[in-house]
Amino acid sequence: MMSFRDKIWPVSAILLVLLVIWYAGAILMNAPFQRDLNRRGDVDVTFSQFVGQTLSQQKPTLPAPHQVAKNVFENTFLRKVTSNRSLVYHSWVTLSSTVLGFAFGTALGVLIAVGIVHIKALERSLMPWIIASQTIPILAIAPMIIVVLAAVNVTGIIPKAMISTYLSFFPVAVGMVKGLRSPELTHLDLMHTYNASKAQTFWKLRVPASVPFLFASMKVAVAASLVGAIVGELPTGAVAGIGSKLLAGAYYSQTIDIWAALVAGSVVAALLVTIVDLTGRLVERAMGARPA
Amino acid sequence: MTSKRSDVISARKLGLTFQTNDGPVQALSDVDLTIGKGEFVSFIGPSGCGKTTFLRVIADLEKPTSGTISVNGMTPEEARQKRAYGYVFQAAALYPWRTIERNVALPLEIMGHSRSEQRERVNRTLELVNLTGFEKKFPWQLSGGMQQRASIARALAFDADLLLMDEPFGALDEIVRDHLNEQLLKLWARTDKTICFVTHSIPEAVYLSTRIVVMSPRPGRVTDVIESSLPRERPLDIRESPEFLAIAHRVREGLRAGHSYED
Numbered sequence: 001m002m003s004f005r006d007k008i009w010p011v012s013a014i015l016l017v018l019l020v021i022w023y024a025g026a027i028l029m030n031a032p033f034q035r036d037l038n039r040r041g042d043v044d045v046t047f048s049q050f051v052g053q054t055l056s057q058q059k060p061t062l063p064a065p066h067q068v069a070k071n072v073f074e075n076t077f078l079r080k081v082t083s084n085r086s087l088v089y090h091s092w093v094t095l096s097s098t099v100l101g102f103a104f105g106t107a108l109g110v111l112i113a114v115g116i117v118h119i120k121a122l123e124r125s126l127m128p129w130i131i132a133s134q135t136i137p138i139l140a141i142a143p144m145i146i147v148v149l150a151a152v153n154v155t156g157i158i159p160k161a162m163i164s165t166y167l168s169f170f171p172v173a174v175g176m177v178k179g180l181r182s183p184e185l186t187h188l189d190l191m192h193t194y195n196a197s198k199a200q201t202f203w204k205l206r207v208p209a210s211v212p213f214l215f216a217s218m219k220v221a222v223a224a225s226l227v228g229a230i231v232g233e234l235p236t237g238a239v240a241g242i243g244s245k246l247l248a249g250a251y252y253s254q255t256i257d258i259w260a261a262l263v264a265g266s267v268v269a270a271l272l273v274t275i276v277d278l279t280g281r282l283v284e285r286a287m288g289a290r291p292a
Numbered sequence: 293m294t295s296k297r298s299d300v301i302s303a304r305k306l307g308l309t310f311q312t313n314d315g316p317v318q319a320l321s322d323v324d325l326t327i328g329k330g331e332f333v334s335f336i337g338p339s340g341c342g343k344t345t346f347l348r349v350i351a352d353l354e355k356p357t358s359g360t361i362s363v364n365g366m367t368p369e370e371a372r373q374k375r376a377y378g379y380v381f382q383a384a385a386l387y388p389w390r391t392i393e394r395n396v397a398l399p400l401e402i403m404g405h406s407r408s409e410q411r412e413r414v415n416r417t418l419e420l421v422n423l424t425g426f427e428k429k430f431p432w433q434l435s436g437g438m439q440q441r442a443s444i445a446r447a448l449a450f451d452a453d454l455l456l457m458d459e460p461f462g463a464l465d466e467i468v469r470d471h472l473n474e475q476l477l478k479l480w481a482r483t484d485k486t487i488c489f490v491t492h493s494i495p496e497a498v499y500l501s502t503r504i505v506v507m508s509p510r511p512g513r514v515t516d517v518i519e520s521s522l523p524r525e526r527p528l529d530i531r532e533s534p535e536f537l538a539i540a541h542r543v544r545e546g547l548r549a550g551h552s553y554e555d
Contacts, residue, residue: 288430
């Protein structure tokens with residue numbers, strides 16, 4: 001296994017390159033507006049002063065990394081978590097509906113997979129619909145779910161979670177169908193020689209064999225759930241959540257806020273995927289997987 | 293059918309034809325064979341001769357398309373439902389997420405033995421195959437030979453009188469194989485089980501068996517059945533005795549007569 005130090009250098013090198021490109025981009029993209037401003041105000045500045053100006057605008061076209069970092073820091077650590085300017089508050093709102101939708105989606109995906117593996121007719125009838133469901137653009141269907149559910153007085157976390165469910169059940173269903181069918185022929189023959197019942201074969205062979213597939217698909221599903229939750233927040237009239245923060249930032253040209261919300265979303269995504277990954281590793285370790 | 297009480301397996305005019313994309317393949321044709329209680333019968337022949345198929349028919353893993361077969365006087369399906377046999381596959385087929393003791397306990401769990409009964413039987417059978425001390429290990433932590441011994445323990449755990457073994461030592465090196473052959477004979481002597489053993493090694497077949505069934509392909513059929521005159525007590529060096537070599541010679545002749553080596 002690579003040591004932590006061996007891993008950190010390549011990653012930092014890439015990060016450094018990205019930061020350099022980002023700063024260069026920020027200077028170049030903010031320059032026209034700054035030049036215009038200085039000309040109208042009849043201000044004469046040196047080159048280094050000009051660069052400083054492009055990196056400290058109120059509403060820059062492309063905010064500089066340190067501006068985003070400052071915004072994220074202030075809105076994460078310096079505000080009360082109940083304040084609606086707090087990124088922690090907005091992340092929490094998005095996180096809760098992501099997790100709820102992900103839980104629903106995983107359960108639904110597993111249920112569909114179990115049905116498909118055991119009932120031949122379900123595979124023929126259900127599978128085309130499942131695949132078709134994922135070809136519909138989520139941006140088109142999300143507002144309709146919100147509106148229809150609001151009409152029957154279901155609002156708040158449930159509609160958003162349903163959009164997460166809609167996106168996350170698919171990878172789990174497909175992965176679990178594969179996982180439940182993954183046992184080798186001899187492992188199945190063995191069950192047959194014991195005259196094992198269908199339920200015994202399911203619990204003692206198919207389920208344990210499918211565990212690695214479950215966690216692999218859950219990693220994809222949890223990321224999809226987050227996307228679903230954020231998309232679900234866009235048409236809710238921007239009350240709270242990372243999605244509403246993005247939308248509000250876009251309305252008022254608060255570019256730094258948009259980028260800060262983006263960072264918050266990435267942190268939440270990384271957190272969720274890491275949690276699923278670690279859980280998967282722990283479970284597989286307990287199931288005797290050979291340490292890599 | 294004139295099946296005696298002590299007949300464990302009795303096949304008459306048994307045939308099995310697989311329907312494949314290239315047309316029908318006769319895996320077994322007109323097999324007549326009776327195996328008595330306590331016998332150690334080896335099935336030998338080149339690939340495609342139907343030896344594994346015959347074992348799978350006994351185990352109700354394949355259905356014959358003609359003729360009759362009885363296992364303990366029942367149909368193979370009834371015998372399987374009564375858990376009449378333990379089956380050892382070519383690969384150990386241990387479940388990787390179960391420790392050795394939990395692998396051996398798998399049939400016992402399925403057959404509904406109590407916890408204490410399971411523990412007692414697992415300990416007993418693991419001792420029988422010399423794997424005491426490896427209970428908590430996972431399969432990948434064991435060598436190939438040890439894995440195969442664990443799978444034999446699993447087949448022995450529920451006390452079936454019939455043991456069906458499909459090239460169990462085929463993938464192991466010669467030294468490990470010799471050792472396991474010796475252990476298997478001791479185990480057979482101690483437990484008085486009936487063993488059907490598929491192999492494609494002539495020395496292995498002669499060393500282990502009381503009877504050797506020589507088979508030949510296209511169509512899969514029995515070409516010779518050789519009674520062994522070797523004593524039941526067999527040290528490894530019996531394989532250099534003239535008697536052993538004479539039987540081995542007859543097996544080789546039988547294989548040649550069945551045109552087994554032609555293509």
